Amino acid sequence: MTEITIKNFQSIKEASLNIEGFTVIIGRNNIGKSAIIRAIGSALSNQTGSDFIRRGEKSTEVSIKRDGLDLLWKKGSSSSYKINGESFSKLNRSVPEPILNHGFRKIEAVSPALDPLIADQFNPLFLIDKSGTSIPTEVLSALYQLDVLNRADEACQKDLRSNKSLLKIREEDIKKYDENLKPYNEFISLKVKIDHVKELKKDVLNIAKDLEEIDELIEEYNDVTENIRKFDGYDKLTVPVVETVSKLIDDFESFNDLYNEIRASAEKVKKLRDNVITIPDIGVQIKGIEASIDEIKVIQELADELSDSIRITKETKTQMEAVQAGLNDNKGEFSKFEVCPSCERPL
DSSP, X not given: OEEEEEEEEXXXXXXXXXXXXXXXXXXXXXXXXXXXHHHHHHHHHTOOOSTTBOTTOSOEEEEEEETTEEEEEEESSSEEEEETTEEEEOOTTOOOHXXXXXXXXXXXXXXXXXXXXOOOTTSOSTTTTOOSSHHHHHHHHHHTTTHHHHHHHHHHHHHHHHHHHHHHHHHHHHHHHHHHXXXXXXXXXXXXXXXXXXXXXXXXXXXXXXXXHHHHHXXXXXXXXXXXXXXXXXXXXXXXXHHHHHHHHHHHHHHHHHHHHHHHHHHHHHHHHHXXXXXXXXXXXXXXXXXXXXXXXXXXXXXXXXXXXXXXXXHHHHHHHHHHHHHHHHHHHHTTOSBOTTTOOBO
């Protein structure tokens, strides 16, 4: 059920009525039937102007209440709405969205727009006076959103016509470009040849790089060959065994110990000579001792030379051990060769 209250609209000072389902207002002329219809329509469409305000009043009001909607429209010098407690003003000619969301919306499919909810005596019921099938079809399509498919189809047809026209233009462009490219057909084969030359250049660079590597390998081979030649006849050399040299060094060290003992004894004899030089009875012994001292000096010189020899021998021993290790390594390397890389003689 919908409750309607109207104040100060045309001839109506104040009126209230309830609407439920399909409702018809009947009565004698000039009692306000059309004013009621216009008041309801004005509230739902935010009617412009002010000539419908009752004479002597500054504004008019229309209230509409139904399930989920409590609407109050006021119209004076400006219009305002209060819908479900929310105020709407400065609307110009627009209608608040809550009204449209409750189904109070005109159908824009035809011109002028149709109102499916309200009709007066000069406008028959919805679609009754529309002959043929065109307008009803458009209106029903709009109600059930079938017009979306129609608009989509029209848009597709429009795009198709546009694309066909564009395709024709592009085909003409291709023909024109083909004609313009004919003088340059020989450049296609030339480009192929240039690409081939570029590939050959890459191959030449790679070959040059390989040749550089080969030259480096040849140089290394020559160096190895030269080093191998330095060892020609090395197996015929007689190298003292390290153990023999070690024994010789040990003998030198034993002799050095003996020399030190002799030198100590000579020192004692020298001191004895200094103490007994004044005793004439032992002159002969002293001369013998002096001769022995001279011999000891010779032995001392020999001992100094021996010390140097021992030092040099120890250094030689270390060097020989290193040489022996190198020879062992070279023997291992030469065992891999059956033929000399330099002279190609069997090894």
